[in-house]
Amino acid sequence: MKSVADVIVRPLITEKCMDAIGRKCYGFEVAKEATKPEIAKAVEEMFGVKVAEVCTLNVKKKPKRVGYHAGYTSEWKKAIVTLTEDSKTIAFFDSLN
Numbered sequence: 474m475k476s477v478a479d480v481i482v483r484p485l486i487t488e489k490c491m492d493a494i495g496r497k498c499y500g501f502e503v504a505k506e507a508t509k510p511e512i513a514k515a516v517e518e519m520f521g522v523k524v525a526e527v528c529t530l531n532v533k534k535k536p537k538r539v540g541y542h543a544g545y546t547s548e549w550k551k552a553i554v555t556l557t558e559d560s561k562t563i564a565f566f567d568s569l570n
Contacts, residue, residue, distance in 0.1 A: 475504075475507075475511060475515075477515045477518050477519045479504060480503055480504055480507045480511050480512060480515040481501050481502075481503055481512070481515050481516070481519060482501070482502040482503060482504060482549075483501070483502045484499070484500065484501055484502075484565065484566070485500035485501060485502060485551065486569065487500070491566075491569065493553075494562070494566050494567075496555075497555060497556040497557075497558075497560070497562065498553055498554070498555050498556075499516075499553070499554050499556070499563055499566060500551060500552070500553050500554075501516070501551070501552045501554065502549055502550070502551060502552075503529070503550050503551070503552045504550065505531070505548070505549065505550045507529075507550065507552075509527040509529060509552075512527050512529070512552045512554065513527050513554070516554050520563045520564075520565070521561075522556050522560045522561060522562075522563060523556060523557040523559070523560040524554055524555070524556060524557070524560075525555050525556060525557040525560075526554075526555040527552055527553070527554050527555075528552070528553045528555075529550060529551065529552045529553075530550070530551050531548065531549075531550050531551075532548060532549050532550070532551055533548055534546050534547060534548045
């Protein structure tokens with residue numbers, strides 16, 4: 474069984490994610506092999522909230538260059554978690570506003 478720390482890598486702090494907080498939608502970087510039920514369970518355990526929906530997408534690698542050296546960014550998985558209407562908000566994100 475995976476622990477919560479194995480599933481959720483970090484929260485996403487972007488303008489788009491911060492605008493979605495009013496709709497109780499939160500963004501997280503998650504492990505590439507994590508499934509939607511595992512993500513929902515991990516968020517519920519970590520923050521003590523009720524999850525209504527989980528949307529996931531794989532972020533592909535992009536070519537980047539720094540001067541002469543060329544390479545790629547890493548691939549990762551993003552999860553957008555929507556909470557139920559009667560659920561409380563996540564305090565971590567509230568402190569950022």
